[in-house]
Amino acid sequence: MTQPTPQSLNAALRGAVDLSSLASPRPQAPGGQPAGGAAPTGSAGGTDGVLVHATDASFATVVNGSTTVPAVLVLYTDQVPESVQFVQTMVDESVRNEGRFRVAAVDIAGNPGIVQALSPVLQEAFGQVSALPVVVGLLQGQPVPFFLGVQPVEQLRTLLEQFLSAAVANGVTGRVEGVEAAPAGDGAEAEEPELPPLHQQAYDAIDRGDLDAAAAAYQQALEQDPRDEDARLGLGQVELLRRTAGLDLNAVREAAAADPTDVQAQLRAADLDLVGGHVEDAFLRLIELVRRTAGDERDTVRKHLLGQFEVVGSTDPRVVKARGSLMSALF
16 A cells, blocks of 8 residues: 655645646436435534545646645545545545645546546546545645545544645645534544744744744754754755745756756755655655766765755655665665
């Protein structure tokens, strides 16, 4: 099963997939759902508007809506019951986040246009789609692959936190109207412990789009406790978003392609690779740059790559593999 990739996300930088080019609408079953599949349903009470059933005919509306309210697509089929059930899990998480994202359920049997539109980005991210559900974020009309197959809720929440942080950084802060968090004591989970004060400051700063204040809060947390790994990871993610804010994707890629020896151009391109979800591409770009440089330039590249490792997480298998490649390049 493909595991989730909890790296910092910035879907606005992924612009190669045109989701508005869909096939002709498919026949609809009574009730407005696509023919050929049982439609998932949302939770009772307080979830109106959270769950939409995306079809080939309506998908352009879902895509356009992600410019104001982030969306999460869940591709399912009634032939895989756990994929249908996962739609409900995602709805519950939206309610838990007070409607900060909308859930769009897609029956793959009845909506080949959506599947075709997403195929390039899914193939790039996963190769072969080998499990359902397929879960994809949508932000500013652009897709970000999350994962294949049912995943533990703890990993899902980590990914959603980072997805929503990227949404805030890109000014996409709308919410589904009328959504309230589930009341405690009625089948809801116990309230989570409060964050440490400095971590809460950082989260609040991210919510209002103040990345400088978020970085300062995480830095202060690390000064107080150098072993605070959550603060270290958060700082790395915020620094990455600060570095890439305002960069023009096409201009950066053209500059990097024009001069492979331009260290700053390659560093910027690697950062955009990372926030776009191309983790291994980002690492490979910088490892090859280490091989081509020497002295202070090589040290700059090395430190930048180590910073990217902090963003992805030291236990991620891609980081472990890249560390070995970096050692080989250095020695």
